Amino acid sequence: MIKMQNISKAFGNNHVLxxxxxxxxxxxxxxxxxxxxSGKSVCLKCLLGLLEPDSGDMTINxxxxxxxxxxxxxxxxxxxxxxxxxxxLFDSLNVWRNVAFGLIEGQGMNPEQAHEIALLKLAQVGLxxxxxxxxxxxxxxxxxxxxxxxxxxxxxxxxLFFDEPTTGLDPIMGQVIxxxxxxxVKELGATAVTITHDMQSLRRIADDVVMLFEGRxxxxxxxxxIDSTDNPYIRQFVEGSSEGPITMPLFKLGxxxx
Amino acid sequence: MSLVRVPIxxxxxxxxxxxxxxxRMIEEIGAIFRxxxxxxIAIVQPPFYFRLFLQQLLNVGYYSLPVVGLTTLxxxxxxxxxxxxxxxxxxxxxxxxxxxxxxxVRELAPVLAGLMLxxxxxxAMTAExxxxxxxxxIDAMHTLGINxxxxxxxxxxxxxxxxxxxxxxxxxxxxxxxxxxxxxxxLGLNSANFIDHVLDSLQWIGVFxxxxxxxxxxFTLSIIGCYFGFHSRGGxxxxxxxxxxxVVISSILILILNxxxxxxxxQVQL
Ligand SMILES: Nc1ncnc2c1ncn2[C@@H]1O[C@H](COP(=O)(O)OP(=O)(O)O)[C@@H](O)[C@H]1O
Ligand SMILES: [Mg+2]
Numbered sequence: 351m352i353k354m355q356n357i358s359k360a361f362g363n364n365h366v367l368x369x370x371x372x373x374x375x376x377x378x379x380x381x382x383x384x385x386x387x388s389g390k391s392v393c394l395k396c397l398l399g400l401l402e403p404d405s406g407d408m409t410i411n412x413x414x415x416x417x418x419x420x421x422x423x424x425x426x427x428x429x430x431x432x433x434x435x436x437x438x439l440f441d442s443l444n445v446w447r448n449v450a451f452g453l454i455e456g457q458g459m460n461p462e463q464a465h466e467i468a469l470l471k472l473a474q475v476g477l478x479x480x481x482x483x484x485x486x487x488x489x490x491x492x493x494x495x496x497x498x499x500x501x502x503x504x505x506x507x508x509x510l511f512f513d514e515p516t517t518g519l520d521p522i523m524g525q526v527i528x529x530x531x532x533x534x535v536k537e538l539g540a541t542a543v544t545i546t547h548d549m550q551s552l553r554r555i556a557d558d559v560v561m562l563f564e565g566r567x568x569x570x571x572x573x574x575x576i577d578s579t580d581n582p583y584i585r586q587f588v589e590g591s592s593e594g595p596i597t598m599p600l601f602k603l604g605x606x607x608x
Numbered sequence: 609m610s611l612v613r614v615p616i617x618x619x620x621x622x623x624x625x626x627x628x629x630x631x632r633m634i635e636e637i638g639a640i641f642r643x644x645x646x647x648x649i650a651i652v653q654p655p656f657y658f659r660l661f662l663q664q665l666l667n668v669g670y671y672s673l674p675v676v677g678l679t680t681l682x683x684x685x686x687x688x689x690x691x692x693x694x695x696x697x698x699x700x701x702x703x704x705x706x707x708x709x710x711x712x713v714r715e716l717a718p719v720l721a722g723l724m725l726x727x728x729x730x731x732a733m734t735a736e737x738x739x740x741x742x743x744x745x746i747d748a749m750h751t752l753g754i755n756x757x758x759x760x761x762x763x764x765x766x767x768x769x770x771x772x773x774x775x776x777x778x779x780x781x782x783x784x785x786x787x788x789x790x791x792x793x794x795l796g797l798n799s800a801n802f803i804d805h806v807l808d809s810l811q812w813i814g815v816f817x818x819x820x821x822x823x824x825x826x827f828t829l830s831i832i833g834c835y836f837g838f839h840s841r842g843g844x845x846x847x848x849x850x851x852x853x854x855v856v857i858s859s860i861l862i863l864i865l866n867x868x869x870x871x872x873x874x875q876v877q878l
Contacts, residue, residue: 438744
């Protein structure tokens with residue numbers, strides 16, 4: 351179980367998270383919804399220990415993880431899989447070495463064996479063997495994202511974070527990736543926290559949903575409740591409408607002009 | 609009245625700027641020392657990535673050979689010419705080889721190699737690690753359970769600290785050879801005499817102090833290069849600023865350290 355309680359995080363005067371709460375049940379998939387720049391990535395980075403929250407508690411399986419060193423984390427929870435929003439591939443290593451990095455350097459697996467696993471994981475994200483020898487800068491955005499995903503799941507971690515896994519993918523590939531995420535949760539029993547803007551993808555992968563708006567968790571619920579709730583924020587997000595409580599500065603300007 | 613205020617306000621502004629900058633500088637120095645300690649811990653704690661260390665050794669050592677070789681060779685040649693004209697030929701037979709070898713071995717080779725490597729190697733380290741930082745590659749390494757201090761920083765620092773003395777030892781011989789070429793073929797000094805005087809003037813402490821300097825410079829420039837790379841922020845422009853900082857600060861530190869180490873050996877010799 352992954353839990354964030356009353357987490358606040360500010361960068362100077364930019365208060366990104368304010369008393370934010372989140373709970374992902376063990377073996378389930380939680381999706382974080384929220385507009386661009388609302389602090390979703392910051393939230394995951396706090397959970398990963400890459401950013402230290404200003405206040406609040408974070409726990410994984412009842413163990414407090416605030417300020418825990420990376421070594422202690424790995425020892426306690428095994429490796430944690432993370433897909434970064436921009437993939438963050440190691441650009442000096444070729445694709446299969448990227449995917450196998452955690453296996454070879456982290457777990458000390460021999461390269462031949464790791465190579466096989468890397469190819470398997472690449473196949474799972476719909477990438478052919480010929481891609482394995484390419485360098486990251488020879489890939490398209492969507493391919494990089496899928497390599498990042500393969501790297502995140504290569505060590506079959508029990509805790510998975512995905513930052514916008516289907517952004518930049520075509521709808522068919524998006525569905526393949528969604529199914530992969532679901533199978534990680536259902537078959538490996540992993541706990542996943544995923545950020546997405548994509549409502550179709552949300553319906554496929556989410557068990558529970560939390561909505562992040564202006565630094566707060568303004569709505570929690572199961573994926574079924576998302577259609578029945580009359581919470582105006584959720585309604586607006588689900589319908590993808592510019593009319594509603596969530597306003598963008600751009601819309602205000604437009605309204606003034608007309 | 610307001611005319612009186614203006615200079616006071618300007619003064620206050622200047623004081624605040626100096627104060628703020630001084631404080632920031634002290635903080636930065638503290639952070640560099642902390643980084644230094646963390647790097648040393650990362651070097652002695654397993655796992656040690658031997659393959660990466662060799663790769664860095666090749667990069668720092670082997671590929672810097674032409675740069676360091678040419679710099680010291682020409683410095684030796686210049687030293688020979690200047691010494692000859694400085695002593696206007698009087699007693700050049702005995703003094704020239706001594707001056708050239710002492711200058712090269714104790715000062716010129718280590719300092720020039722250090723400065724060249726600050727530009728060639730230190731800057732490249734900052735640019736590489738800085739790019740990895742701003743594109744979240746270092747974060748990704750963390751999440752995969754690999755300590756970037758051990759994987760990225762330790763091999764670079766160790767390689768630099770070991771490679772620089774070796775480069776300088778080669779630079780020493782090339783520098784003296786440069787002096788020899790000029791002395792014998794241009795100024796007409798006796799070849800055997802030159803070699804005799806050089807060997808005579810080379811004390812072990814002089815050579816040793818030069819190599820100590822080289823190791824200290826290698827350590828310093830790699831620490832600074834890794835530190836500014838690791839703490840880059842703000843995209844390509846941030847990495848550019850960090851790279852400039854590395855070259856400027858490590859060059860200054862090398863010159864300061866050069867004085868300090870010279871002073872220490874001076875005391876020892878007395
Ligand atoms: N390392 C950082 N330093 C300063 N500000 C940051 C940093 N990371 C994120 N922010 C700020 O936090 C806010 C939320 O960013 P982010 O979590 O990336 O948004 P998103 O919800 O689109 O993922 C943004 O205003 C961003 O400027
Ligand atoms: Mg984001």
